[in-house]
Amino acid sequence: MTKLRSPSIFALLTMWIALSQGQEDAFSGESGRREMVPAMFIFGDSLIDNGNNNDLPSFAKANYYPYGIDFNGGPTGRFSNGYTMVDQIAELLGLPLIPAYSEASGDQLLHGVNYASAAAGILDITGRNFVGRIPFNQQISNFESTLNEIRNNLGPTELAQALTRCIFFVGMGSNDYLNNYLMPNYPTRNQFDDQQYADLLTQHYTQQLTRLYNLGARKFVLAGLGIMGCIPSILAQSAIGACSQEVNQLVLPFNANTKTMINNLSANLPGIHVIYVDVHNMFQDILTNYRSYGFSVINRGCCGIGRNSGQITCLPFQTPCPNRDQYIFWDAFHPTEAVNIIMGRKAFNGDQTVVYPINIQQLANL
Numbered sequence: 001m002t003k004l005r006s007p008s009i010f011a012l013l014t015m016w017i018a019l020s021q022g023q024e025d026a027f028s029g030e031s032g033r034r035e036m037v038p039a040m041f042i043f044g045d046s047l048i049d050n051g052n053n054n055d056l057p058s059f060a061k062a063n064y065y066p067y068g069i070d071f072n073g074g075p076t077g078r079f080s081n082g083y084t085m086v087d088q089i090a091e092l093l094g095l096p097l098i099p100a101y102s103e104a105s106g107d108q109l110l111h112g113v114n115y116a117s118a119a120a121g122i123l124d125i126t127g128r129n130f131v132g133r134i135p136f137n138q139q140i141s142n143f144e145s146t147l148n149e150i151r152n153n154l155g156p157t158e159l160a161q162a163l164t165r166c167i168f169f170v171g172m173g174s175n176d177y178l179n180n181y182l183m184p185n186y187p188t189r190n191q192f193d194d195q196q197y198a199d200l201l202t203q204h205y206t207q208q209l210t211r212l213y214n215l216g217a218r219k220f221v222l223a224g225l226g227i228m229g230c231i232p233s234i235l236a237q238s239a240i241g242a243c244s245q246e247v248n249q250l251v252l253p254f255n256a257n258t259k260t261m262i263n264n265l266s267a268n269l270p271g272i273h274v275i276y277v278d279v280h281n282m283f284q285d286i287l288t289n290y291r292s293y294g295f296s297v298i299n300r301g302c303c304g305i306g307r308n309s310g311q312i313t314c315l316p317f318q319t320p321c322p323n324r325d326q327y328i329f330w331d332a333f334h335p336t337e338a339v340n341i342i343m344g345r346k347a348f349n350g351d352q353t354v355v356y357p358i359n360i361q362q363l364a365n366l
């Protein structure tokens with residue numbers, strides 16, 4: 001699929017080269033923004049998808065009201081009332097909002113592309129119940145398509161140099177649990193125990209990130225898994241609406257493996273920089289100290305049906321809660337914009353309790 005047209009790709013590349021050579025003022029005029037990096041490329045699932053599933057035959061879509069009720073432009077496919085975490089990070093990096101791969105072309109690719117897809121996982125088979133979704137392997141292939149378009153117009157050296165300065169944000173794994181391991185119609189749970197499954201995911205994850213490295217990526221931001229046992233969908237499965245300690249425990253080996261994987265990647269791949277965003281610790285802090293963050297409702301979705309508003313997730317044209325800033329969860333599975341903004345800020349300039357060994361701001365400045 002041809003996504004780029006010649007005149008705009010030329011403009012794109014000229015600016016990219018200027019940026020990669022440190023002439024950052026080439027861009028900062030018009031909007032008053034100051035871009036810290038040339039571009040951000042984003043891979044992940046519904047926590048950061050911004051519309052890639054809109055035209056797929058998929059049950060995993062959010063391009064309808066009231067999704068986007070607080071977003072300038074309304075519903076886009078974001079699974080939030082407004083910003084996702086990567087929207088906030090893009091803003092802090094001085095970038096515009098990064099467009100979805102499915103919708104981006106020409107100059108819109110200037111600052112990066114978002115390949116994330118709701119229901120997608122590290123494993124290709126994950127999320128099958130939703131039919132259409134773009135697994136991580138295919139997301140990387142889509143990035144390769146973007147690069148192939150660019151490579152037709154730009155020498156390999158210039159491209160490689162520009163890529164080393166770009167941020168690669170990756171947030172995968174939630175669906176490999178929620179929409180694979182924990183799904184009764186998958187055999188996974190009978191084949192692997194918790195640790196074996198985490199090991200399987202990490203093996204694939206290592207190969208996938210190495211593939212991105214071989215394509216030229218150097219600055220990686222990996223988001224770990226949150227406290228999945230406390231999302232409204234899981235709360236609703238408990239008679240007393242309690243967090244599932246079983247689910248919370250289940251995902252811990254994956255987070256632990258991811259940290260080891262980061263050490264391994266850093267030891268084995270010259271020039272790579274990988275940082276870990278500890279979403280688990282961020283979320284624990286927000287749940288524990290919710291009042292100090294201005295939240296009052298922590299155990300049900302702002303939009304959804306049934307127990308904890310989590311038995312059926314937010315339906316088209318359903319009326320959401322009015323006080324969305326006071327809710328931690330927007331729907332049965334996803335946080336509100338208010339939480340996404342807090343997490344994006346912490347990932348950007350937080351201390352080592354939430355992002356390490358350095359934060360995104362420091363990574364961008366390397």
Ligand SMILES: *[C@@H]1O[C@H](CO)[C@@H](O)[C@H](O)[C@H]1NC(C)=O
Nearest residue numbers: 202206257258260261262264
């Ligand atoms: C890290 O590397 C060690 C040594 O090669 C290996 O045994 C281990 O499985 C790796 N762990 C992860 C999570 O990548």
